Amino acid sequence: MTTYEIKIKTGDRLGSGTNANIEIVLFDGSGKHTKPAKLDNLFRDDFERGHLDVFTIKDETDIPEVTEIKLRRDTAGRFSDWFVDQIEVLNKNTKITSIFPVLRWIRPKVDLFIGRHDTFLPQFDPRLQQRNAELQEKRTLYEYEERIPGLPVQIKNVPEDEEYSISRKWDIATKILRLRVEKGLDRIFGCGRWETFDDLTSVYTSYFERPKAVDDWKRDESFGWQRLNSVNPNLIYLCTEIPTKFGVTEDDIASFLEGLTISEAISEKRLFLIDLEILDGVTCFKEYVCPAPIALFFVNDKGQLMPVAIQLFQQKGPDNPVFLPSDPPYTWLFAKMWYNVADTSYHQSISHLGCTHLLMEGICIASNRCLSPSHPMFKLLAPHFLYHIAVNDHSLSSLIDAGGIFDTTMAIGHAGALELIIKGVRKWRMNVDGIYPELLKSKGVYCKDGSILPTFYQRDDMLTLYEAIHGYVTKYVNFYYDTSDKIIGDNEIQTFGQELTKSKSDGGCGILGVPFKNGRFTSAEQLTIVFTSIIFTSTVGHSAVNTAQYDTYGFPPNYPTRLDGAPPKNKSPLTEEDIVKCVVDRETTIEVMSLAVILSEKIKNALGDFEVNYTYDPAAVKIVEExxxxxxxxxxxxNQRNEKLERKFEYLHPEEIPNSVSL
Structure with a gap:
């Protein structure tokens, strides 16, 4: 008789544990197998959620190295559903251990065969019939729905597999309410308007951590740094000429260009623009106003990006002046604050929700519909889609539904946010926006030696991380697709490409710019582009627009989501009192601060430290370790760079980047 030790890790999902009867059969590569063995430890409740159970079985068939297992369960007991993470089988005679990543719900009265490492391209899967049946079932669970015309596709019904466990299940509105109640914020803050900026900053002594922006938010250096290293960094582009609609003149900014003319500053690549034309005419909530500004920036001799001109609306005119750093101090400060009302509107609608949360959800659905859990590319993507659908399902309605947080805190409200999301995702192209070096090149700011925008630390870190992810994906793709024939013959990867690129009206995701030529993937390079883009956007791209939210939004005057009244139409001197009375009231301040606290929370492991391990193939494991x-x-x-900086940039340290889209 041969003795086998079997370790079974039951999953930690809601309802994972089972009371059913479990049988296992062990196979070698030649068809030899053991008899069905019932797994049951006497006087112990086996297969509880999240538990590891160890069983010893004996069989007259000696299988030195187990290459496949067969699992079967019945429907006995009150709770018979069962989700298995992994199974290890040790032949105690040969001391050889085989690992079987199951990562599935075990269906009742159906034989489930799992191969060692469970990683096969479909054309090489020995259990193709089982594989196809499993995929067919997943296609019924993961269905596309265009809930709002123009928005990316979302899940029609959230499958149980995607739901949070009890400890993770919450929505933004509920969490804000809990935070307010637990800290007694409504009682402490009171109601009405703030009297002074010092009055507002007093709340950080006991109730909120002090955001980094509080101390220097009025300074032009801080405003310029915010354009590069805060939550909305990739709008800036190299100025090659002054737009005709922009009313700035040579005389206006001569004193801010350190002796250069506009032409000379352009030639030396020291002038930069941001044009938020996409906001022109956007719907606003009630009486609030959202500008559509154009801003000009200059890199000074210290390498700092400095604002030198702001026009709050698109068309120049006498009631739409160009505001300058030489204007009365509070008038200039007020112009910067109104600029940021526009920036916050773009950030939350397009940069955050539209081009990470929503765009990636459709791709997540496609991967589940088209790629078997045994497919190596599914295993590559799966850690980066963990809880993504659940996050969107539980939280987006709190933000963009009528009466939600956008209506209570943002100038554009939910209606304007939806308009912007639709405009933003319509312009997104995987081969530009999803390939970070190409995005930088399209804006004229690609640089690896610091000669252009030397304090653009977010660009530098994102570029380094993109290259790391690209290298990781390249190795992984080339390992499984060492010939183009394997790509061409992989029907699952071809179906995945079809669903990514097919229009929403035809039942696909409608992603533009995918390198899927003539209805097929034909090269490893094409796959590398696609999978690098998906992983980068779901990790680094999302962190870039998310992690710094509390430091940015946590002091509302620094990055106001809306202001009362109207933007200035002239350069008349203003006072602090004039500005403070336009800042959101105490009630809205609580809402904005609480939202910023929640959205900045890190609720997942750091990049590369996957919450669920999908990779067991030894060669692929080595690639992950590298x-x-x-x-x-x-x-x-x-860390070494930041030691030399007075103002450190830490938001894209790999230890701060989650593996998937979090809030």
Whole structure:
């Protein structure tokens, strides 16, 4: 008789544990197998949620190295559903252990065969019939729905597999309410308007951590730094000429260009623009106003990006002046604050919700519909989609539904946010916006030696991380697709490409710019572009627009989501009192601060430290380990750089980047 030790890890999902009867059969590669063995430890409740159970079985068939297992359960007991993470089988005679990543719900009275490492391209899967049946079932669970015309597709009904466990299940509105009640914020803050900026900053002594922006938010250096290293960094582009609609003149800004003319500053690549034309005519909530500004910036001799001109609306005219740093101090400050009303509207609608949360949800659905859990590319993507659908389902309605947080805090309200999301995602192209170096090149700010925008630390870190992810994906793709024939013959990866690119009206995701030529993937390079883009956007891209939210939004005057009254139409001197009375009231301040606290929370493991391990193939495991080592080196380099900086940039340290889209 041969003795086998079997370790079974039951999943930690809601309802994972089972009281059913479980049988297992062990196979070798030649068809030899053991008899069905019932797994049951006497006087113990086996297969509880999140538990590891160990069983010993004996069989007259000696299988030195187990290459496949067969699982079967019945419907006995009150709770018979069962989700298995992984199974290890040890032949105690040969001391050889085989690992079987199951990562599935075990269906009742159906034989489930799992191969060692469970990683096969479909054309090489020995259990193709089982694989196809499993995929067919997943296609019924993961269905697209265009809930709002113009928005990316979302899940029609959230599958049980995507739901949070009890400890993770919450929505933004509920959490804000809990935060307010637990801290007694409504009683402490009171109601009505703030009297002074000092009055507002007093709340940070006991009730909120002090955001980094509080101390220097009025300074032009801080405003310029915010354009590069805060939550909305990738709008800036190299100025090659002054737009005709922009009323700035040579005389206006001569004193801010350190002796250069506009032409000379352009030639030296020291002038930059941001044009938020996309906001022109956007719907606003009630009487609130959202500008559509154009701003000009200059890199001074210290390498700092400085604002030199702001026009709050698109068309120049006598009631739409160009505001300058030489204007009365509070008038200039007020112009910067109104600019940021526009920036916050773009950030939350397009940069955050539209181009990370919503766009990636459709791709997540496609991966589940088209790629078997045994497919190596599914295993590559799966850690980066963990809880994504659940996050969107539980939280987006709190933000963009009528009467939600956008209506209570943002100038544009939910209606304007939806308009902007639709405009933003319509312009998104995977081959530009999803490939970070190409995005930088399209804006004229691609640079690896610091000669252009030397204090653009977010660009530098994002570029380094993109290259690391690209290298990781390249190795992984090339390992499984060492010939183009394997790509061409992979029907699942071809179906995945079809669903990504097919229009929403035809039942696809409608993603533009996917390198899917003539209805097929034909090269490893094409796959590398797609999977790098997806992973980068779901991790680094989302962190770039999310992690710094409390430091940015946590002091509302620094990055106001809306202001009362109207933007200035002239350069008349203003006072602090004039501005403070336009800042959101105490009630809305609580809402904005609480939202910023919640959205900045890190609720997942760091990039590369996957919450669920999908990769067991030894060669692929080595690739993952190399990726982790590179991320560690990147983190050390960031630490060394930050030691030399007066104002550190830490938001994209690999240890701060979650594996998937979090709030």
């Amino acid at each position: 990726f982790r080592k590179e991320l560690k080196d990147i983190g050390q380099n960031i």
